[in-house]
Amino acid sequence: MAKETNEKVSKEAYAYTPGLKVKRAMTVSKTRRLPILGDVYVKVGDKVSYDTIIARTEISGDPEIVKASMLLGVEPEDLPRLMTKKVGDRVEEGEIIAAYNAFFGLIKKRVTSPREGTIESISDVTGQVIVRGLPIPVEVDAYIPGKVVEVLPREGAVIETNAAFIQGIFGIGGETHGKIKMAVDSPDDELTADHVTPEDKGAVLIGGSLVTMDALRKGAEVGVSCIVAGGIRHKDLTAFMGEEIGVAITGQEEVGLTLIITEGFGKMRMSQRTFDLLKSFEGYLASVNGATQIRAGVMRPEIIIPHEESFEQTSSDELAAGMVPGTPVRIIRQPYFGAIGKVVSLPVELQQVESESYVRVLEVELDDGRVVTVPRANVEIIEE
Amino acid sequence: MTTLRKPTEEMQYILATDVGSTTTKARFFTNESGEWRFVVAGEAPTTVEAPYEDVTLGVRNAVREVEELTGHYILAPDGSGIVVPYDGKIGVDLYCTTSSAGGGLQMMVAGLIKTMTAESANRAALGAGAIVMDVIARDDGRQVYQKIQRIRSLRPDMILLAGGTDGGAAAQVLEIVELIKAAEPKPRLGIGYKLPIIYAGNKALRPQVEKLMGESFALDIVENIRPVLEVENTEPARRAVHELFMEHVMSHAPGYTKLMKWTDVDIMPTPAGEGMAMQLIADTFKKNTIGVGLGGATTNVYSIFDGRFVRSVSANLGMSYSVTNVMKEAGIDNIMRWLPFRLDEEDVASRLMNKMIRPTTIPQTLEDLIVEHSVAREALRLGLKHHKTIATRLKGIQIERTISDLFDQEMEETYIDMMRIEIIAGTGGLLSHAPRRVQSMLILTDGFQPEGVTWLFQDSVFMMPHLGVLSTVYRDAAWNIFDKDCLVRLGTVIAPKGTASPGEPVMTVELEMPDGETVKEEIKFGEVKRINLAERQEAKAVITPHKGFDVGEGPGHKVEGTLMGGVAGIMLDARGRPLYLPEEEGARKELLLKWFHALDLYPEDKLKELV
Structure with missing residues (x-):
């Protein structure tokens, strides 16, 4: 065995749970690609809005089969x-595509087109x-307003912005847009249906500690783009989604709006910092x-x-940010x-x-002055 | 490739890690006067989330703990990794690792017709324990570009591709192959990872499929899932999904390529390492064994039954990333039935959801610990159920199907007979870190419900995977550590099979203790009792079950044998098989408390505060 250590306190430890980013300003870049090859409409240096079409292609329309001979009452040939x-x-x-007159016009039969399009085939075998x-x-839009920094030929582009x-x-x-609107006054407040009005159509509505089921339903009804809140009840999420979450792989739901939870499940006060930041950008x-x-x-x-x-632009490498006495942290478990x-x-x-478990711990002085001991795994660093 | 930097006989220090989905565990071993022993453990959360997204950071954190606790420095000061070999001041002579950092299995399946080949493929994937993120079929009503968008945004771990009967549809099947290729799915597990595709379609198209996909994907070809229209043959595809997951997907994670450069020995998937340890137990004691690795994303079950070794990985049953999937699959009522105190259903669900979204946190309160122990029982129960579908007799793997029984999957009969299982062994973070060993004993018993006389073992501090990989290059060191420091004898459970009314007699047990004393215990239905018998001690036992109860020789027949002592001792379990838990909440909680009290399961004063 090598030398024994007398140190009883580590000088530094890495944050175990990465703190979620809450940044007032940083460079954000997004790669926007078409699923199949097409035409790119932007070039490097172009300024784009969130709804600017970056690239576009077309796929052939849906076919519709019209049983024309049967409708006319004639043989296919x-x-x-x-x-x-x-x-x-x-x-x-609705435009007439085939017509049959008999008995000097006494019998008139017409076949109309079920959709706008082109006639692709006429079969004298099947009729x-x-x-x-x-x-x-x-099409793929820019999603974020900003500047084109790279073009991916025939596929899309990379957009960058200060945000x-x-x-x-x-x-x-999934992805959506809207103006930030504070629906509540404090991060402790619940966002209920009463806070949602028809004027919130298209908005990114910010709640406090909880979003209720009624608020979600009303939000979807009036056309709110997104609701952001500290917490949500598990049963409300299940009811709103129509199914229980097993493994968290989301983004494809079509539930009328996008929902973002900042803290966790249950009633959870939104972090003051997040709330204040959102408020400053109302x-x-x-x-x-x-x-x-949530997986690797x-x-x-x-x-x-x-x-x-x-x-x-901070030059410090975030990965090197360690946890030392004085580091601000948030506790993330009971x-x-x-x-x-x-x-x-x-x-x-x-x-x-x-x-009764033996674990690595740290001592934290809470905002109210108490000093508590918690497992190191149960805190996250607050990035400042 | 294995390249040892020093001959094994000259080695002084060995470091082994297991990069789990949730926690990275470093274990430090030294050679003290010719005997290899475990010295210290260092643990840190696995770093697969931004901004880290590199598992080697978690390895460094865990190793730094080892350094702090021992004062022996291992990491290169310039951050380049682990110093190998030991240079007289710093480093270790051997570094090896296992990995299951990739977590659970979320895959997509594709077939020609939604209700036929795609449905068969879906069944095969579900049977392998995967979560099926989407089923793509030619007739699923979506445009090609929409399917491509789905593949891209979902980032599947694997795709099972079926379609066409043998010699049947060709062009349409190749269309799907082209669609997947065009999507260029970007896997979540980082650069250097080739997305596995299993082709289980029209066998006439194999050369074309190979030509189209061979270079860009890790292609595996198995028998057609529907060789003719009426025959469904999901078994080869199911086993291929399962094998590929264990061997390929689950060990990968961001930073894997870098980790590979650090190690002297090929990175081994965690279940491979665990499986070796379980086989070693079965070999050593020459008994039918069930082993389990209860992890954060997966539950791995191993059986060695009549000499036959089978492993199963339930890809989405686990204690952190997959904890809410256990809740979904088992149902929250089944989790809450193990709680001896009142907690609101919403409260339990929220706790589990919060664990899932912050998977690296650990329970600090007793209440939280008991909630996690309740989930563990259900994960084990479901894991064993899944294992039994893999451990089946090979009899007619093809199932004739008509349209009417398309949705009706027949399960083959398993050969696992709990009465003939003589050893149960557990590993994984929750079991190894249970504050009292008797907690693991009860969790394993409740989850697996052993019958008759069963010896229980567990991994001391979670190092079975580490020793599994170490044994491939240095067997003697691995065995010595395994025997001395890893394998904890929990004790023996005697659980008669049968059922009765509470209070009715179940069995009488007479024990001849090592000191010559005779202990006689009678136990009634609904009770558990614990008798102290220390580790590495044995007691001769005569077990006389009452009429209707079986301990191995048939109902009412006496059994004589040797009971293994352990840190938790002998547990007499007269709770019936299947295990009796009253439906009525009050009675159930009262009974649970009685069991917990009888076994001294949790700190009494704290438990009283919760009830």
Whole structure:
């Protein structure tokens, strides 16, 4: 055995649980790609808005089969001569494409196009006409306003912007946009249906400690883009989504709005810092995404608020940020869940906690002056 | 490739790690006067989340703990990794690791027709324990670009591709192959990871599929899942999904390539290391064994039954990342039935959801610990259920299907007979870190419900995977540490099979203790009792079950044998098989408290405060 250590306190320890980003200003970049190859409409240096189409392509429209000969009451081989449109012709929805008159006009039968499109085929074997719908455009927008810094030929581009960046802990629903609107006055307040009004259509609505089921339903009903809150009840989330979450892989839900939870499940006061930051950008346009994947290669939901405020690019390497006495931390498990404080010391020796487990701990001085001992694994560093 | 930097006989220090989905565990071993022993453990959360996204950081944190606790420096001061070999001041002579950092298995399946091949593929994936994120079929009503978008945004770990009967549809199947290729799925596990694709479709197309996908993907070809329309053959695909997950997906994680450069021995998937340890136990004691590694993302079950070794990994049953999936699969009522105090359903669900979103946190309060122990019982129960579907007799693996029984999956019969299981062994963070060893004993008993006489073992501080990988290069060191420092004898459980009404007699046990004293215990239905018998001691026993109860020789028949002592001693379990838990909440809680009290399971004063 090598030399014994007499040190009883570590000088420094790495944060075990990464703190979620809550940044007033940073450079955010997003890669925007088409699913299939197409045309890119931007070039490096272009300024784009969140809804600027970066790239576009088309796929052929849906076909619709019209049983024309049956509708006319004729044999399939008679169909071609009764067609009023030929292969390749453009047709409007409801426009007559085949007609049959008999008995000097006493019997009149007409076949109309079920959709706007083109006549793709006329079969004298089956008596069917295929009307191909209009090409369907597939587009990718910029998602965030900013500057094009790289073009991916035939696929898309990379957009960069200066923005406030806030990560949530869990979310559902995909990308959307809206102006930040504070629905409550304090991070302790619950966001209930009463706080949601028709004027909130298209907004990113900020709540406090909890969003209720009624608020979610009303939000979806009035067309709120996104709701952000500290916590949500498990049963409300299950009811709102229509199914229970097993493993957190979200972002594809179609529930009428995007939901971002910043702290966790149950009633949880939104961190003051997050609340204040969002409040300071009230009225600003935000790009948000609820997609979450909690597994190796974690993805957390995000709120991006582009702005012009200048900021100094910090040169410090975030990965090197250690936990030392004085580091601000947040406790992320019972019995002090949500409490904020500063590291007092980092004892080396394992210590017994209430569960009787021996674990590595740290001492934290909470904002209310109490000094508590918690497992190191149960805190996250608050990035300042 | 294995390249040792020093001959094993000259080694002084060995470091082994297991990079789990949640925690990275470093174990430090030294050679003290010719005998290899475990010295100290260092643990730190696995770093797979931004901004870290590199598992080697978690390894460094765990090793730094070892350094702090021993004063022996191992990490290179310039941050380049672990110093190997020991240079007289710093470093270790051998570093090896296992990994399950990749976590659970979330995959996509694709087939031609939604209700036919795609449905069969879906069944095969579910049977392998995967979460199926999406089922892609030609007729699923979505445009090609929408399917591509789905594949890209979901970042599946693996794709099972089926379609076409043998010699049947060709062009349409190749269309799906092209679609997947065009999507260029970006795996979540970082650079250097080739996405595995299992092709279980029309066998006539294998050369074309290989040509299209061979280079960009890790392609595996198995028998057609639907060779003809009426026959479904999911078993080869299911086993391929399962094997590929264990061997390929689960060990990968961001930073894996860097970690590979640090090690002297190939990184081994955690279940491979655990499985070796479980086989070693079965070999040593020559008994039918069930082993379990209860992890954060997965529950790995191993059986050695009549000499046959089978392992299963339930990819989405675990104590952190997958904890809410246990809640979903088991149902919250089944978790709450193990709680002896009142907690609101919403409170329990919130705690588990909070654990899932912050998977590296650990219980500090007794209440939280008991909630996690309740989930563990259910994860074990479901894990064993899954294992039994893999440990089956090979009889007619093909199932004839008609349209009417498309959704009706027949399970093959398992050969695992709990009465004939003589050893249960557990490892994994929750079991190894249980503050009292008797807690592991009860959790294993409640989860697996052993019948008859069963010896229970557990991993002392979680190092079975470490010793598994170490044994591949230095067997003697691994065995010595395994025997002396790793394998904890919990004791013996005697659990008669049968059921009765509370208070009815179940069995009489007469023990001849090592000091010559005779202990006689009678036990009634619904009771548990604990008799102290220390580790490495044995007692001769005569077990006489009452009519209707079986301890191995048939109902009412006496059994004589040797009971193994352990840190938790002998547990007489007269709670019936299947285990009796009253439906009525008050009666159930009262009974649970009685058991906890009888076994001295938790600190009494703290428990009283909770009730």
